[in-house]
Amino acid sequence: MEVKTYRATNMCEALRLVRCDLGPDAVILQTRDVRSRRMLGLLSGHRQIEVTASAGINVPSRLASARPARTSASIAASAANAGATATLTRRRAEPRAAAFPDGKPPRNAIPRTDDPLESQLSRLRNMVHDLCQQSRMAARHELPDSLFRLFTDLIEADVDEQTAAVLVERVRGETSGEDVADPILLKARLESMIEADIKVTGPIEPIPGGHRLVALVGPTGVGKTTTIAKLAANYRLKRRHNVGLITVDTYRIAAVEQLRTYADIIDLPMQVVSTPREMREAVKRLAGLDLILMDTAGRSPRDEIKIQELKAFLAEAGADEVHLVLSSVAGTRSLMQTVERFAAVGTTAMILTKLDEASALGNLLPVVQSGALPVSYLTNGQNVPDDIETAESARLANLILSEKASSGAC
C-alpha cells in the first residue's frame, strides 16, 4: 500500500492533486491544516492544507448492499471537518446541483435528506467551499517569505499571534526595497525595535547612610526571598555596602527562618515585622545602613484584602522602590493581570525570575512592552548569589527572540 502526502494552498487544489495522481478511487486518510494557527488577516495567505492519501486501501462500503451502485458514486466523507478521515471516490453527475442558480449549493446549505452519506457529502462540499473562499481572501494579504519566517520565528519563541503580527507589520513598515528579502536584517530590525520598547531601571543605588528601602512583592513562590538573598549578598559581599533585611512574611515560620538563614550566612542585621505599626520601629533600627531589602509574603493577585494589607505595610515603611517579582514561566495573561493588580501597592519596577526554567520567553513580550513597569533584574537559577543580573534592554530583547531561553542563560 502506497501512502502519499500532498500539500496545496487550499482544499480544492489538494483534492485535485490527489485525484490526478492516484485516480478517482483514492482514499483520503487524513487532512490537516499545516499552519494550524490562525494568522490574522495579514498572514493567513501561507496556510497550507496537507492531505494524506492512498490508492491501495480497501474501504468497506458504508451503504446498504441494496444500493451498491451509489457506493462508488459518492464522495463518502467519514467525518465532516478538516482533520478527519474521508474517502474520495468517483462522483456521478449530481442532478441536485442544478437546483442552485450557479450550479453550487449556497454556503452552509445542507440539503434535506435521510441519507447520512448525502448529508456528509453536503457538509464536505461546504467545507471545501469555505476553504477555497478563505484561501482566495488570504491571497490578497501575501507576505514575502522573509517576513513570514519572521512571524513564525516569533510564534516559535512563544510570542502570541497578535503581538507577532503587529511586530511584523511594524518591521514591514520600516523596511523597503530589497531589504525585505534579507532575513538577517529583518531580524536585527525586529530585535532593535523590541529593545527600544523595553524600559529598564539599572541597578539599585544604595544611599550611603541613607537606607534606601527596597521591597520585593509578588505572587507566591516566584522567588522573592531567593532574589533578596542574591541582592543582599551581592551588595554586601561584592560591593561592600551596609545592608539590612526586613521581613513581613510572618505567616509561615519557615519563611522567617529562610531569610534568617541568609542573614546569618551573609552576616546582616534582620528585623521581623508582624504589623504595620511595628514597621516604623524596624526601619528606625536599620536607619544608618545604605540599603534595606524588605521581603514580603507571597500574595495572590486576586486577593484584594491581602493586597491592601501589603499596601499598608509598604506605606508605613516608606519604601523607596517596590519591585514586583514575576516568574517568567507564567503565561502572558496571568503576568499582565499580576502587574495590574499589584499596581495598587505602588510598584516601581519588575524582576523577572526563573528564566532558566522557561523554554521560550516570548510570553514576556507584551508585559515588558506595555511600559507599565521597567525591568530591574533577571534571575536564572537557584544559586545565591550568582544567578542574577541587572536587566538590560538589548539582552532581554535577544533572550525573548531566541527560541530556547535557557540556551542563553543569564
Ligand SMILES: Nc1nc2c(ncn2[C@@H]2O[C@H](COP(=O)(O)OP(=O)(O)OP(=O)(O)O)[C@@H](O)[C@H]2O)c(=O)[nH]1
Ligand atoms: N530555577 C529557578 N528557581 C528559582 C529562581 N529563583 C527562585 N527559585 C526557586 O523558587 C523556589 C521559591 O523561591 P522563594 O524565594 O522561596 O520564593 P518566594 O517568592 O519567596 O515564595 P513565597 O515566600 O512562598 O511566596 C525556590 O525553590 C527557589 O530556589 C530562579 O531564578 N530559577
Ligand SMILES: [Mg+2]
Ligand atoms: Mg518568600
